[in-house]
């Protein structure tokens with residue numbers, strides 16, 4: 001059996017009782033970074049063999065799949081939050097499904113759901129783009145396509161690139177597009193910075209250093225794509 005086990009995105013008390021049960025009873029824990037996962041296990045006084053799962057290495061995927069095929073109960077974790085959400089895991093899940101190995105995904109922490117709920121935009125549809133591509137042209141194209149759906153658009157970003165990303169969002173969707181920057185969720189310095197893309201960028205830029213992990217939620221309800229001249233007379 002393959003268990004997908006979410007782990008805290010900051011506050012260790014956010015681990016679920018079921019996640020602890022699975023980590024305690026699994027034969028082996030598959031993880032992104034053994035040192036990081038070891039710290040988590042030590043905190044919860046769990047002692048288990050750890051195997052590094054490297055999604056970019058076919059041999060690593062095959063080794064983990066072999067463990068599952070041999071009947072082992074494997075718990076898959078990532079460094080934080082839910083595996084497979086902008087994190088490794090999906091290849092192993094795919095292979096396990098192909099091999100008829102039962103897969104179960106535990107509910108639990110994810111920066112995506114946490115930030116979206118705290119943003120307070122809507123409880124309906126949204127578009128999650130994860131980490132946008134590094135190339136500004138590709139990122140802008142994805143942003144435009146997503147914004148046209150008029151749902152909240154959610155992106156993950158690091159502290160090193162968040163100002164650049166806000167600049168790109170402003171240039172692409174207009175500097176007045178409303179943005180919520182959810183920072184350091186569940187941690188001591190958790191905050192939601194709200195305003196237009198330009199205002200949020202300004203607020204962050206004023207700080208001596210931009211720190212912490214970010215989720216950006218863009219309010220695209222009122223977004224209208226600039227109409228190209230040759231499209232104005234197109235039949236619908």
Ligand code: SAM
Nearest residue numbers: 009081082085087110111156157184185213214
């Ligand atoms: N799998 C994780 C999840 O379920 O949320 C996401 C892992 S992804 C590699 C890491 C990104 O998630 C960070 O760059 C940031 O955008 C977001 N993130 C993770 N923890 C966060 C936190 N405590 N506060 C805000 N964003 C966070």
